[in-house]
Amino acid sequence: MDKLRRLYLKSAGAAGVLLAAAGAGLLKPGEVFAAAWNKLAFSSNNVNDAMKNANYGGAVESKDIILKVPDIAENGAIVPVEATSNIPGTTSMAFFVEKNQYPLVADFELPSGTEPYISTRIKMSQTSNVRVAVRAGGKTYMQSKEVKVTIGGCGG
Amino acid sequence: MSMSRREFLQILAAASASGFALNSRAALSASSGSGFYDLPPYGNVSLLHFTDCHAQLLPVYYREPSVNIGLGQSLNRAPHLVGEKLLKSFDIRPGTSEAHAFTHLDFAQAARTYGKVGGFAHLATLVKKIRASRPGALLLDGGDTWQGSATALWSNGQDMVDACKLLGVDVMTGHWEFTLGAERVKQVVDNDFNGKVDFVAQNIKTSDFGDPVFPHYIIKHLNGIPVAIIGQAFPYTPIANPRYLIPDWSFGIQDDNLQKVVDEARAKGAQVVVVLSHNGMDVDLKMAGRVSGIDAIMGGHTHDGIPAPAIVRNPGGQTLVTNAGSNGKFLGVLDFDVRDGRVAGFKYRLLPVFSNLIEPDAEMAALIKKVRAPYEARLSEKLAVSEGLLYRRGNFNGTFDQLLLDALMEVKGADAAFSPGFRWGISLLPGEDITVEHLMSQTAITYPYTTLTEMTGATIKDIMEDVCDNLFNPDPYKQQGGDMVRVGGISYTCDLRQGMGRRINNLMLGGKPLDADKKYKVAGWAPVAEGASGEPVWDVVANYLRDKKVISPRKLNLPKLLGAEGNDGIA
Numbered sequence: 001m002d003k004l005r006r007l008y009l010k011s012a013g014a015a016g017v018l019l020a021a022a023g024a025g026l027l028k029p030g031e032v033f034a035a036a037w038n039k040l041a042f043s044s045n046n047v048n049d050a051m052k053n054a055n056y057g058g059a060v061e062s063k064d065i066i067l068k069v070p071d072i073a074e075n076g077a078i079v080p081v082e083a084t085s086n087i088p089g090t091t092s093m094a095f096f097v098e099k100n101q102y103p104l105v106a107d108f109e110l111p112s113g114t115e116p117y118i119s120t121r122i123k124m125s126q127t128s129n130v131r132v133a134v135r136a137g138g139k140t141y142m143q144s145k146e147v148k149v150t151i152g153g154c155g156g
Numbered sequence: 157m158s159m160s161r162r163e164f165l166q167i168l169a170a171a172s173a174s175g176f177a178l179n180s181r182a183a184l185s186a187s188s189g190s191g192f193y194d195l196p197p198y199g200n201v202s203l204l205h206f207t208d209c210h211a212q213l214l215p216v217y218y219r220e221p222s223v224n225i226g227l228g229q230s231l232n233r234a235p236h237l238v239g240e241k242l243l244k245s246f247d248i249r250p251g252t253s254e255a256h257a258f259t260h261l262d263f264a265q266a267a268r269t270y271g272k273v274g275g276f277a278h279l280a281t282l283v284k285k286i287r288a289s290r291p292g293a294l295l296l297d298g299g300d301t302w303q304g305s306a307t308a309l310w311s312n313g314q315d316m317v318d319a320c321k322l323l324g325v326d327v328m329t330g331h332w333e334f335t336l337g338a339e340r341v342k343q344v345v346d347n348d349f350n351g352k353v354d355f356v357a358q359n360i361k362t363s364d365f366g367d368p369v370f371p372h373y374i375i376k377h378l379n380g381i382p383v384a385i386i387g388q389a390f391p392y393t394p395i396a397n398p399r400y401l402i403p404d405w406s407f408g409i410q411d412d413n414l415q416k417v418v419d420e421a422r423a424k425g426a427q428v429v430v431v432l433s434h435n436g437m438d439v440d441l442k443m444a445g446r447v448s449g450i451d452a453i454m455g456g457h458t459h460d461g462i463p464a465p466a467i468v469r470n471p472g473g474q475t476l477v478t479n480a481g482s483n484g485k486f487l488g489v490l491d492f493d494v495r496d497g498r499v500a501g502f503k504y505r506l507l508p509v510f511s512n513l514i515e516p517d518a519e520m521a522a523l524i525k526k527v528r529a530p531y532e533a534r535l536s537e538k539l540a541v542s543e544g545l546l547y548r549r550g551n552f553n554g555t556f557d558q559l560l561l562d563a564l565m566e567v568k569g570a571d572a573a574f575s576p577g578f579r580w581g582i583s584l585l586p587g588e589d590i591t592v593e594h595l596m597s598q599t600a601i602t603y604p605y606t607t608l609t610e611m612t613g614a615t616i617k618d619i620m621e622d623v624c625d626n627l628f629n630p631d632p633y634k635q636q637g638g639d640m641v642r643v644g645g646i647s648y649t650c651d652l653r654q655g656m657g658r659r660i661n662n663l664m665l666g667g668k669p670l671d672a673d674k675k676y677k678v679a680g681w682a683p684v685a686e687g688a689s690g691e692p693v694w695d696v697v698a699n700y701l702r703d704k705k706v707i708s709p710r711k712l713n714l715p716k717l718l719g720a721e722g723n724d725g726i727a
Contacts, residue, residue, distance in 0.1 A: 068412075070408050071409060071633040071634055072392060072633075072634060072636070073395075074394040074395055074399065074406060075394070075399065080406070127656070148634050150625070150626060151619060151622045152396065152684050153396065153397075153623075153682065153683070
C-alpha cells in the first residue's frame with residue numbers, strides 16, 4: 001500500500017503534492033490560486049514589516065498554536081514545519097523565517113470548516129526563528145521556535 | 157561493593173604499584189569466590205548493555221578524554237568530568253584498575269599494567285557469565301557496531317553482524333550502521349536479524365509520508381514480566397553523516413512521538429520501559445526530564461563511560477540515565493526489582509572488560525579468526541613505529557588526529573587541514589608499530605575521500621564556528637555529539653563564554669593573522685556532500701607513514717581556551 005502510494009505520487013510529480021493537500025481537505029482545488037498575490041508582504045525584507053504587510057501586525061504570542069519544527073534541519077532547502085491552531089475561528093495561518101531575505105514563506109487561507117493544521121516544507125538560509133502567525137476572529141496570534149541550520153559533518 | 161571485590165581491587169592496586177602486568181583469569185572464576193566479575197543477582201529483570209564498540213572484535217587500548225567540557229546546565233556534571241574530578245565524583249580510588257578504566261590518568265603506564273580492554277571473545281565470556289546468574293537477561297546493542305574497523309568496512313559490516321548474532325544480542329538501534337547505506341541496513345535487518353535481533357527506532361521515518369522505517373519498540377517477557385525496549389537512533393545521522401546514504405529517511409529527536417510510544421507500551425502492559433538510545437548523554441539527560449514513564453534510558457554515542465546512573469526527575473516520576481562507554485571496553489548491567497507491576501528498586505554496574513582477566517570464548521574466537529583470515533596479511537602490514545602515545549578522544553584534538561593532519565598538510569601541500577571530530581579510534585602505546593589495521597581504526601568509513609579546497613579566511617572561521625556550536629550550543633538538542641573539528645596549521649582561541657559566531661578568534665597561520673578575504677589551501681577528509689571524490693585518507697596517511705618510518709611524539713595544535721576556569725571537564 002505504502003509503496004503504491006509512493007509510486008503514484010512520484011509519477012504524479014509536483015501535482016501529486018497538491019493533490020495530497022486537496023485530498024487531506026486542506027485546499028479545495030478551485031481555491032488553490034484564488035487568493036490575491038500579496039506582493040508587498042512577500043517582498044518585505046524584515047520580519048516585522050512582512051507580518052504587518054501580510055495583515056498579522058501586532059500578533060500576540062499564544063500557547064494555543066502548536067508549532068512543530070526540527071531542532072536542527074536535516075536539509076535547509078526543505079525544512080518540514082507543522083502548525084496547528086487551537087484558537088477558535090482560525091481563518092488563516094502564515095509562516096515566517098526571521099532571517100530569510102524575504103521572511104514571509106507562505107500564507108494559507110482556511111475556508112470555513114477546515115481543520116487549522118498546516119504541514120509544509122520551507123527553505124531556510126541560516127539558523128533562525130521560524131514564526132507561525134494565525135488570524136482568528138479578527139485578531140492575530142503567533143508562536144515561534146528556532147531551527148538550527150548547520151553545514152554538517154564531523155559528528156560522532 | 158562486596159568485601160571480596162574490595163580485596164580484589166587492592167590486589168590490583170598492589171600489582172599496579174609493583175609494575176607487574178595483570179594476567180589472572182582466575183579472577184573471573186566463580187569458584188574462586190573473589191571474582192572481579194561476580195555480581196550477586198538482584199531483582200527479576202536484567203538488561204546487559206554495550207554500545208559504540210566500533211567493530212573492535214579484538215582487545216584494544218582506549219584512552220578516555222582529558223578534555224570533555226560541559227557548559228551551562230552541563231557544567232561540572234557527568235559526563236563532563238575528567239581525570240581526578242571523575243574519580244572523586246564517583247568515589248573511585250586513584251591507582252586502581254577502575255581508575256584506569258574510567259580516566260586518562262597515567263594512561264600509557266597503567267595500560268601496560270592492566271592490559272587491553274574489550275574484544276568480542278572476552279565480551280562473550282563475560283556476557284555468558286552474567287547471563288548464567290540472571291536467567292532471561294536481555295543483551296542490548298546501542299549501535300555504532302558495524303563501523304570502525306578495516307574488517308567491518310571490507311566485509312560491509314558482515315563480520316559484526318555475525319559476531320553480534322553469536323554474542324546473543326537481542327535488541328539493537330543504530331547510527332554509523334546507516335553509513336553502509338539504507339539498503340544494506342534493511343538487508344541485514346530483514347534477513348540476518350530476522351527472528352533473532354530486533355532493530356528498533358522510534359525516530360526514523362520516511363521523509364515523504366512519515367511512515368515508520370523500523371518497529372518503534374519491542375515488548376519482551378523476562379521472567380514473566382513484560383519489558384518494552386524502545387529504540388532511539390542517532391537523531392542527526394543525515395546531518396553529521398552523508399544524507400545521500402539514507403536519502404529517503406528522516407530522523408530527529410521526536411520526544412513527542414517518544415511520549416506516545418511510551419504510553420502505548422504501558423497501555424499494552426509493559427511494566428518496565430527502557431529506551432535504548434544513541435542520542436548522546438546530554439541529549440539523554442534532557443529527554444529524561446521531558447518524557448514521562450521511562451524507567452531507564454541506556455545510552456551511547458558520546459562514548460561516555462559513566463560508572464553510575466544519573467537519576468532525572470520528571471512529571472511522571474524519575475528516569476535513570478546510563479551511558480556505557482565505547483570500543484567494547486564496558487558492559488553495563490542494569491538489574492530491576494519489579495514488584496506489583498512496577499519498578500521497586502534497581503542496581504547498576506558498568507563493568508570494565510579487562511581482556512587479561514577473562515578467558516576468551518572459544519566459539520567467538522574461532523569466528524573472529526575466520527572473518528579476519530582473508531585480510532590478515534593486509535591488516536598486519538607495519539607502516540611505522542610511533543614513539544609517542546597515539547589517541548583520538550578529546551574535545552579539541554588527539555595525537556592520532558594530529559598525525560592525520562600533519563600527513564594531510566604535507567602530502568597535499570596545504571596551508572592548513574581539517575579532520576573530523578570523531579570520537580571512535582583506538583589508542584596506541586609509545587613504541588608500538590602502527591599497522592594498517594591501526595590506521596583503519598581511525599579512518600574506516602564509507603566516504604574516506606581526501607580533499608584540497610581553496611577557502612577564504614572568513615569561510616575557515618565560519619566552519620570552525622559552526623562545528624564549535626555543535627559541541628557547545630547551550631541546548632543539548634542542538635548539539636551533535638561529536639568533538640571539535642581538528643585543525644592543523646592554524647592557531648586560535650576558543651571563548652567558552654560566547655555564543656555561536658563569537659567563540660573562535662585570533663586565528664593565526666604561519667605567524668600572521670588569518671585574512672578574511674585571502675584564499676588558503678585547506679586539506680580535509682570525510683566530505684558529507686554527494687559526489688565528492690579524492691584519494692582515500694588511509695592511502696594518503698599510509699604512504700606518509702611508510703615514508704617517515706618513525707613517528708616522533710606529536711605536538712598537539714590546541715586552542716587557547718577562554719572562560720575555562722573551574723571547569724571539571726578539563727584535566
